[in-house]
Structure formats: structure tokens, C-alpha cells
Amino acid sequence: MGLDASIQGEVDARLEEIDGTENFSRIGGAVAIATSMATARAAANALEIPLYQHLGGANIRDLPYPLGNVIGGGKHSRGLGPDIQEFLVLPYGAQDIYSALKANIEVHRAVFKELVKADPTFTGGRNDEGAWSAKVSTNVALDILSRAVKEVSSKMGFEIGIGVDMAASTLWNGEKYVYTNEGVSRTPKEQLEFVRGG
Numbered sequence: 001m002g003l004d005a006s007i008q009g010e011v012d013a014r015l016e017e018i019d020g021t022e023n024f025s026r027i028g029g030a031v032a033i034a035t036s037m038a039t040a041r042a043a044a045n046a047l048e049i050p051l052y053q054h055l056g057g058a059n060i061r062d063l064p065y066p067l068g069n070v071i072g073g074g075k076h077s078r079g080l081g082p083d084i085q086e087f088l089v090l091p092y093g094a095q096d097i098y099s100a101l102k103a104n105i106e107v108h109r110a111v112f113k114e115l116v117k118a119d120p121t122f123t124g125g126r127n128d129e130g131a132w133s134a135k136v137s138t139n140v141a142l143d144i145l146s147r148a149v150k151e152v153s154s155k156m157g158f159e160i161g162i163g164v165d166m167a168a169s170t171l172w173n174g175e176k177y178v179y180t181n182e183g184v185s186r187t188p189k190e191q192l193e194f195v196r197g198g
Contacts, residue, residue: 066100089107115134
């Protein structure tokens with residue numbers, strides 16, 4: 001295409017230009033992301049530097065904090081868990097990668113113990129990404145994760161954050177956000193309030 005693969009911004013701008021829509025509805029988000037990432041990886045390999053350094057710039061010396069996928073739901077759990085796809089942890093207070101990874105593992109273990117109490121049918125099953133897959137609601141999953149994070153944060157001596165990957169497009173039916181397992185549907189306004197914690 002006549003572009004320098006090492007200039008990621010130009011590659012991504014060209015993808016937007018080729019698609020011509022506001023949300024990649026012509027070529028698709030998956031194709032756009034895959035093409036962008038493949039180009040970034042190829043450029044990093046050609047430059048003989050790690051991908052994170054290529055994307056973050058020459059002054060980046062630290063690895064990013066690792067996200068831990070702890071409780072899985074949605075399509076990744078084949079409808080057996082919460083309707084939200086991923087309940088995540090991020091050990092942003094860790095001083096090094098080893099402490100960060102240990103924190104993620106410890107939260108994963110602590111959540112397992114809590115899920116056994118919350119779901120009597122839970123036998124330790126995991127989804128396709130290694131997250132626990134238990135029959136609990138979104139609120140129960142968040143409560144369990146919150147308790148586990150507080151426990152591990154206190155033990156490790158640094159902060160661990162909580163995040164979610166809603167995969168909201170899989171909940172959207174064209175009119176409302178439908179939480180099938182919980183028997184709840186929300187208008188866009190209600191969904192926004194729910195996400196904001198209101």
C-alpha cells in the first residue's frame with residue numbers, strides 16, 4: 001500500500017479511510033484490529049524491538065501491568081456464567097512483573113474459594129480463556145472479586161484494580177441490553193446507569 005509499517009498511525013488512518021464508516025461496519029472491527037496488530041507485530045519484528053516498545057515509543061522501559069481474567073461469563077462461558085463477558089484484575093501497584101503475576105494468581109485462587117461458597121454446583125470449571133465459570137449473577141461476581149482483591153491487596157501490600165469487559169454488543173438486541181441469565185433487560189440509559197454504578 002506504499003506505507004511505512006513502522007508508522008502505526010498512518011496504517012490505522014489508512015484502514016479507517018478504506019472502510020469509510022465511523023465504526024468499521026464495512027470491513028469489520030475484527031479485520032481492522034487484526035490487520036493493525038499484524039502490521040504492528042511485523043514492524044516490531046523488523047525493528048528488532050518488543051511490540052510494547054514499538055507501540056509505546058523508545059522511552060518505554062517497563063512492561064505494562066498484566067490483566068488477569070478471573071471470572072468469565074457471556075459467550076466465553078457458553079451462557080453458564082454471568083452475562084458480562086470478563087471480570088478482570090489489574091495489579092497496578094506492583095513494583096515488578098513477578099509481583100504483578102503473583103497477585104493475579106492469588107486473586108484467581110481466592111475467587112475460586114468464594115465461588116465454591118456462592119454456587120453449590122460449581123466444580124472448578126473454567127471457560128475458554130481460563131477464567132472461572134460459575135452460575136453467579138453480575139453483582140455476586142463483582143462482590144466476590146471485590147473481596148478477593150481487598151484480601152490479596154492487603155497481603156501483597158499494593159493496590160489491585162477491578163475491571164470488566166462487558167462485551168456489550170453481545171447483550172444488545174437492537175433495542176435493549178438483554179442479560180439473559182439474570183432475566184434483566186436495560187434501555188441504553190439504564191445500561192449507562194448500571195455501568196456507572198447507579
